[in-house]
Amino acid sequence: MLAFAPAVLFSVLFGVGVLRDRRRFGNAIYLGLAATFALLALIGKLGRTDSLLGTIAVLALLLLPALGIVVLACFLIANGIKMVRKEGRRPANLLSLLAGLGILLLIALLVTALALRSRTLLVVGVTAVGLVGYVSFLFLCFVSYAFLYGRLRVRRDADYVVVLGSGLIGGSKVPPLLASRLERGRAVYERLQARGSTPVLLTSGGQGPDEKLPESHAMADYLIGRGFPADRIEREDRSRTTEENLRFSRAIMEEAKPDYRCVVVTNNYHAFRAALMARKVGLRGQVVGSPTAAYFWPSATIREFAAVFLAHKVVNLGVCLLLVLGGVLIWWNR
Incomplete structure (x- = not known):
């Protein structure tokens, strides 16, 4: 059972982290490390118990990810093409397409290096695999915990429901993406009201x-036009970014009620990163997500992860630099 000790340790750290504050990226890392060590310990135990089962488990561990990577690349390319057709050729809409092409290029590089028996190409390929492996591990941690975070229940009543803005169509009309946030905000408001609370809905x-x-004015008009009580809406109308949404909304809530609690509403793909920002700016509340079209998810999730990755750029770019230097040293000592 000693082999499972690291998995147990990281599971405990994960549980403590969630209880202390759900809005921490460290929780995602603990979850990923716990799952990784548990899988390795399980494979090791199978190998000791039954060598055939252990061999099968190792082969599955090697072959299934390899097959999954190819399938993932094809999926990302197909999704990227769909995104371009539906949403246009903006850089943000090309992320899944570029990620899929990047995976295929990496596979082609490794195959070429092996075919030509080129040490230089092989070192470059292995270094690239190391970089992709590190980023992929963080991405899987991010996606897994973001999925879990989006399903955690709001623990307590709240004084405010804050709905984050996302741009208007034609300069004045609420688009479907924003409408889904507003409808989720209304649902959260009604659920809190049913518990006996009298929350305020704050459009930001x-x-x-x-x-x-x-x-925020267009958002408020959308809700009022659909029967929401106008006297239960406040507007935060200065923000230009998500962080400003949260900072300026916090100022409004603190001024009205210093010990406020709130629920922030955004789209589900954006909920975890918004929660990380909420913690950063000192906003007291959790974040919930509203539904998003399935085809929009891959590019949006990659964009959200990239923002979180760069928010911790000192550590992450430092690790990437060490991997590159390791590859250079291996090539130099050939």
Whole structure:
């Protein structure tokens, strides 16, 4: 059972981290390490118990990810093409397509290195695999915990429901993406109201250069036009980014009620990163997500992960640099 000790340790750290504050990226790392060590310990135990089962488990561990990588690359390319057709050729919409092409290029590099028996190409390929492996581990941690975070229940009642803005169509109309946030905000409001609370719904979003009015005003008009009580809505109309949404909303809530609690509503792919930002700015509340079209998920999730990765750039780029230096040293000592 000693082999499972690291998995148990990281599971305990994960549980303690979630109880202390759900809004920590460290929780995602603990979850990923616990799962990794548990899998390795299980394979080791199978190998000691039955050599055939152990061999099968090792082969599965090697072959299934390899097959999965090829399938993933094809899926990302197909999704990227769909994103371009539906959403246009903006850089953010190309992420899944570029990720899929990048995976195929890495596979082609490794195959070429083996075919040509080129030490230089092989070192470059192995270094690239190390980099991709590190980033992929963090990405899997991010996706797994984001999925889990989105299904954790709000623990307590709240004084405010904060709905984050996301841009308007034609400068004045609420798009479907934002409408889904508003409908989820209404549902959260009604659930809190059913518990006996009297929350305020706070729409958050300023006016962009191509918008005719602040997003928060259009959001409020959308809700009022569908029967939501106007006297239970407040507007935060200065913010331009998610972090400003949270900072300026916090200021409004603190001024009205210093010991406030809130629930922040955004789209589900954005919920975990918004939660990390909420913790950063000192906002007291959890984040919940609203449904998003399935085809939008891959590119949006990659974009969210990239933002979190760069938010910890000192550590992450430091690790990547060490991997590159390791590859250079191996090549140099050939």
